[in-house]
Amino acid sequence: MPRSSRSIDWGFPRWRSYGSEREAVRVRLCDREGCSEPGDRPAPKSPNSNERWYFCETHAAEYNRNWNYFEGLSEEEAKQREAKERREAAGFSESSHHGWAGPGDGSRSRDEMRALEVLELEVDADFADARAAWRRLAKENHPDVRPDDPEAARRFHAVQAAFEVLKAAEDRRQWRPD
Secondary structure, eight states, X not given: OOXXXXXXXXXXXXXXXXXXXXXXXXXXXXXXXXXXXXXXXXXXXXXXXOOEEEEOHHHHHHHHHHOOTTTTSOHHHHHHXXXXXXXXXXXXXXOTTOTTOSSBSSSSBHHHHHHHHHTTOOTTOOHHHHHHHHHHHHHHHOTTTSTTOHHHHXXXXXXXXXXXXXXXXXXXXXXXXX
């Protein structure tokens, strides 16, 4: 009777434990000269290159310790690249649609907490309190009321910005599906 080419590992119950296959497994060795450990940690060969080194954990740590991402760039080019990457890193930024995400007191974000400080309110103030404080502080610091006071103008702009932050947060809370 010819030997079956079917595996005995199909279906349920599995006859052997997982990971007990007998086939050879290809292992890439570390690219560091003389190292015989598996090279399972990719590292770029140079900036803007798709080519990679593959190191073991020890040599990857050594490589990263000496890696300078901005090597070969002038200071201005490095700043431009960093600014561009920060702008384009939207996938890594904090999700604003999660009310619990982000630093704050658990119910408000860090920006909302700062806005409440600017409006001279406690952390448990509601939006009606914020609106009242905004009106009071805007009237006190308005440039028409204090035309020659640059500090009042700065304070007026800070109060306006703080109220905009709280208003946007309140709008998000009202439109959030429950």
